[in-house]
Amino acid sequence: MKLATQPAKIQTNAVISNRAYLALAVPLIISGISTPILGAVDTAVVGRMPDASFIGGVAVGALIFNTMYWLLGFLRVSTSGFTSQAQGSNNEKEITLTFLRPMVIAVLFGIFFILMQYPILQAALYLVGAGEAVTGHAATYFSIRIWSAPFSLLSYVIIGWLVGLGKVVYSLATQIFMNVLNILLDFIFVLGFGWGVAGVASATLIAEISAVIFGLWIIFRAKQIDISKIKINMMLESAPLMKMLKVNGDLFLRTVCLLTMTGIFTSKGASMGEVTLAANAVLLQIHYLMAYFFGGFANASSILIGRAIGGKSEALYNRAYTLSAQWGILSAIVLSVCIYLFGEHIVSLFTTISTVKEMANSLLIWMIIFPLVGFWYAQLEGIFSGATEAKFIRNSIILALLIFLIANWLFFPIHHNDGLWLAFSLFMLSRSLFLWMYVPKLRRKIAVFEKTG
Numbered sequence: 001m002k003l004a005t006q007p008a009k010i011q012t013n014a015v016i017s018n019r020a021y022l023a024l025a026v027p028l029i030i031s032g033i034s035t036p037i038l039g040a041v042d043t044a045v046v047g048r049m050p051d052a053s054f055i056g057g058v059a060v061g062a063l064i065f066n067t068m069y070w071l072l073g074f075l076r077v078s079t080s081g082f083t084s085q086a087q088g089s090n091n092e093k094e095i096t097l098t099f100l101r102p103m104v105i106a107v108l109f110g111i112f113f114i115l116m117q118y119p120i121l122q123a124a125l126y127l128v129g130a131g132e133a134v135t136g137h138a139a140t141y142f143s144i145r146i147w148s149a150p151f152s153l154l155s156y157v158i159i160g161w162l163v164g165l166g167k168v169v170y171s172l173a174t175q176i177f178m179n180v181l182n183i184l185l186d187f188i189f190v191l192g193f194g195w196g197v198a199g200v201a202s203a204t205l206i207a208e209i210s211a212v213i214f215g216l217w218i219i220f221r222a223k224q225i226d227i228s229k230i231k232i233n234m235m236l237e238s239a240p241l242m243k244m245l246k247v248n249g250d251l252f253l254r255t256v257c258l259l260t261m262t263g264i265f266t267s268k269g270a271s272m273g274e275v276t277l278a279a280n281a282v283l284l285q286i287h288y289l290m291a292y293f294f295g296g297f298a299n300a301s302s303i304l305i306g307r308a309i310g311g312k313s314e315a316l317y318n319r320a321y322t323l324s325a326q327w328g329i330l331s332a333i334v335l336s337v338c339i340y341l342f343g344e345h346i347v348s349l350f351t352t353i354s355t356v357k358e359m360a361n362s363l364l365i366w367m368i369i370f371p372l373v374g375f376w377y378a379q380l381e382g383i384f385s386g387a388t389e390a391k392f393i394r395n396s397i398i399l400a401l402l403i404f405l406i407a408n409w410l411f412f413p414i415h416h417n418d419g420l421w422l423a424f425s426l427f428m429l430s431r432s433l434f435l436w437m438y439v440p441k442l443r444r445k446i447a448v449f450e451k452t453g
Helices: 018-047 052-071 074-088 092-115 117-128 132-164 168-192 197-221 238-271 274-311 314-348 354-362 364-386 390-415 417-436 439-452
Strands: none
Touching: 018 052, 018 168, 018 197, 018 274, 018 314, 052 117, 052 132, 052 197, 052 238, 052 274, 074 092, 074 132, 074 238, 074 274, 074 364, 092 117, 092 132, 092 238, 117 132, 117 238, 132 168, 132 197, 132 274, 168 197, 238 274, 238 390, 238 417, 274 314, 274 354, 274 364, 274 417, 314 354, 314 364, 314 439, 354 364, 364 390, 364 417, 364 439, 390 417
């Protein structure tokens, strides 16, 4: 197995066919969808248990980890962008460094989360404000899964680096290995051994540790990274280090805004009772499936945009942008139609609790709307991430969060859960529109790069 770092033809050829684009996107879609499928299986497994509090407990527990890990989502996003740019410029030393720098950050933050687990859990449960039964299940989930924190963050780096190189098959193999193992252990621990929420958390713990071992085995077996040639002072070179920290800081703020919205959304749902919290959790899992589907195309575009930046090719940038738009809007239409036709059947896969199903079905209109208002922000974030222009992503989501807060203040007291979903939809639409406004600035930067190249 050899992870070649020399640019493939697709990196420099601006006349990229739809087939070549899909060759990148489809494995990334499968890889991406496997993540929410895992969350969906977690929800579906505990949804077979007799009380909605089990679903709520897993939802709240997962929210805590999503909050911690999404704050460090830059470990995947920026690693992918910097790696694709290094590959586009044929800088083999920098390709190795784009792997090592974020690995150090991942380990340090993982250890920090373990050391701070008690205050993190208590603060999170206080902010969510769920009922006693839900809180108890969430605490059980958290106390087990927290021990995989360094490994979970390391997997972000591994997957991001492989994606940045365009080695999407290896990225897919790592992601699929982790999620399939997790799903199998879910069934064994929960349905087989009857461990309940503890079984779901234990399955995730084992899977995340195993995935890092598997991913590192893939990378080092390829013998493409020669750490012996890398010195500490190379990792601390001021220019690339400062650029990485700046991009990561902007992506960190982007995630803070996203998690602020998600936290408010979950807290408002919890305030309306366990059934509403569980129904919203089911719909959010469906939303994540669609969002990660879009993410496959966005990641494919990010790879090409990074190569365009590294190779100073405006033509490649323009082609990647066009393909991203075309496949994004086509996917949005298809997904909306699928939810319209099969939404109730999809909900039934997640829970057998009649009250939760009934409420979730009554809210399916918001899942039909989501692809149409949300596909473009996903594609644009892929484009801006590949260009490592995270400040535009940061600015647009800050504005979108303001729209969400205003909409939630106006509509939630009147329309309750529907008002909450309306605010959610306006947030997604705003992300698309505000980020789109920055496209001309990015295009001008690409044009300057090509002229100076």
